[in-house]
Amino acid sequence: MTQFSIATFNANSIRARLDQILDWLAREQVDVLCVQETKVQDPDFPRDPIEAAGYNVVYAGQKAHAGVATISKTVPTLTQAGFDDGVDAPRLLYTRIAGLNIVNTYVPQGRELDHSEFQHKLTWFRQFREWLEARFTPADPVVWLGDLNVAPADIDLYDPVGLRNHVDFHPDAQAALEHVRAWGLVDVFRQHHPDEPNQYTYFDYRARNPIERNIGWRIDHVWATPPLAAVSTRAWIDLDARRVDRPSDHTFLVTTFDLNDARSLPRLSS
């Protein structure tokens, strides 16, 4: 049984986390790693060391903020950065790999409820659903993953009461994310871990010992269309990859799929 593994990681600067990423790839041997917050403009992207490690990489970035990259063992047959208007290029990177439509996104965080960036966040989700609708149907093999900057439910963060009005947990943000889900997506991590608490992908390193004190959020996600979710075999959060000497605040989130079970995967051939 061939397992196809796809991971996501908000690096908060791919140059600062390059050693961590290369070490992790060497150990986990995933087929695809989607990276967010690369924080580097394309001419300065560290593609040589990634290719030297035996991986292909495509990327769309800008100076200092946002930016996405998709690292893969095989070369994507299709690549597109950003929405069609080209305005949001550093937040969305679409690739087609092994017949799967892989959408790597870094959703706007939103800053504060009364900030225009929060409206941008809500608009972004609506725009993203339209982007999906224009290209795919829920019968296609589509996987959407990345830093989605929303904890979908109370179980997905450490203090659902105190953080009710946080931009990553506000009902408006949850509804905007739900609007995308309702197009036809399944939370693959939750599918494998229903009702399991304390499964977090983000630990704010402004708090002291956030992992030990469980100060976490599940805001990074892997969502898939039903036929693809149906052949997912596992999903897990890799807390061990965190570096003590240079801690990242997000973790690696990994999902595997059994692509040999292709009966339910129409249009899988690339």
Add this chain to the structure above:
DNA sequence: ATGGTGGCACCGCCA
């Protein structure tokens, strides 16, 4: 604890 740390910019901004 309305702080805290970390990254990259440039001497503040963003998360």
